[in-house]
Amino acid sequence: MAASGNVLIRVYRFYRDGFREMSSLGRTLWIVILIKLFIMFFVLKLFFFPDAMGHLETEQQKSEYVMDQLLNINR
């Protein structure tokens, strides 16, 4: 138990020190990544990419809906 605790602490310290000593390039890249993820998940996903079948609750309803679409597509 003590050994695994040590491993976890070592892993934590490894990441902590890595982030602390990161170069300015690393910080810039992390800022780019965080801005990108924010735009993707809190703007695009939330406002522009709803689940088209989100209003259907069960698998049965989803199957019915898709089958309905496949059988009645207006070509």
Add this chain to the structure above:
Amino acid sequence: MILSANDLMEVVDWSRAQFAMTAIYHWLFVPLTLGLGFICAIMETIYYRTGDLFWKRTVKFWMRIFGINFAIGVATGLILEFEFGTNWSNYSYFVGDIFGAPLAIEGIMAFFLESTFFAVMFFGWNRVSRGFHLASTWLTAIGANLSALWILVANAWMQYPTGTTFNPDTARHEMTSFWDVLFSPVAINKFFHTVTSGFVLAAVVVIGISAWYLLKKRETQMARRSIVIASIFGLCSSLFLATTGDGSAAQVAKTQPMKLAAMEALYAGEKEAGLVVFGVLRPEVGKKYLFEKNADAFYFKVEIPKLLSLLSFRNAEAYVPGINDMVFGNPEQQIIPIQGKMGLGQEALKAMKEYREAKATGDAVTQSYYNDLFDPNTPDGKYMHDFRLKHLGYAYLDNPTEAIPNIPLVFYSFRVMVGLGFYFILFFAITLVLSLRKTIGNRRWLLRLMIVSIPLVYLSSVAGWIVAEVGRQPWTVYEMLPASASVSNIASGSLMTTFFIFLVLFTILLIAELMIMFRQIKLGPQPAEIEGKTDSEK
């Protein structure tokens, strides 16, 4: 909401445009990651074996380029998954079980492998042992390529559905054999062809950046040695790429004959078919005009006799079906006309409709009849799955020519991809020979050509995807589901809005990547004395 035919086509076109743009932008970042990871690993292995600090300094520089590309490109693929759920919901549900498993494995693998070992790669210098660091670099490279495997397995299934059965009760495909999906010959070939194209791209990028240093007479030792490693890696990869490309074309001949005919603008099928090296198509080709003679489709063409038959079927005498054979059928070659396939698809659709009605009305007799008919273990069920449901997608076509992809785009993209593929074999061979003779720095024209080759390798990479993806149109799942039946029942206005949002977002990301990368290239590797100091501190 029921979309009119015009609205539906707008939704299809905008969904396609958005997906194509997102996939192309995503693919600008991915291949460099696939190849540069291995180049870094090879360089670090030399450092590990020799202990020469020069190699540590060199590998850290290329790792910085790798890191920039990774950071800017990471998660751009997630947008494709958003699009599956919003724009392509019918498709996503139809293929759910098949796509879900590989994508889930990809997500887990990418997260655990890459996030763990990627961190060691960048944070671990002087913190972990040299051996553990080297292992982490190799595992990051392998992890990135394994992530690609799962995406490509899913893509290969769309091109060549296997290991699955369609269930009319759930309206989706169900996996009958995970191994058939994973080890489908199309998947294996596609994986090796795609990742090695990434290796070639990374090798060209390393050579191009190194050439810039040689032109500027900076970091010449790093540049020369990087060129040697990248040209060996690139030459091996490009030769392997040609082999897997040949394998891919032979697979296409067997599994997607319409795509092969489009790649060659071959209208009248023939024995001893020649391969068009280059040609200029007439404008009617783009309007899906069906030419009786192949020569009529071209203003001019240069052809190698019998080569298409030989490469496609490993037999110089073999018959290669043309577009007309597919459209009108060819009983001698046992090719069903598209009109016939449309009939088979409509029979499948009718059976699905009647089965559904029987379930809704509680008609047990009809239900039992269709239960047998959809059971792949009965003779009738086998016919239903192997012929009718296999051609389900044709039921959504109004006209046989709708099954023909955009021939000019596929034809020219194929030539760009193959032409540049051969150019890169020559490029790596010349670069390697001159590097070993130590005369490369004297040839400024060649150094400039190396820099110009960077956009060319990206062009060939995107051209390859255009051949693969435009060539399979109109299908999202080959012959089973066309794009028109795959899209969601949504308004095209929101698609247009998100298309332009992506255009702006991705362009900003690309400019950010280029600016950061150019700045880092200009700065160059860390000064040798700093590298030496950090190493002695260890």
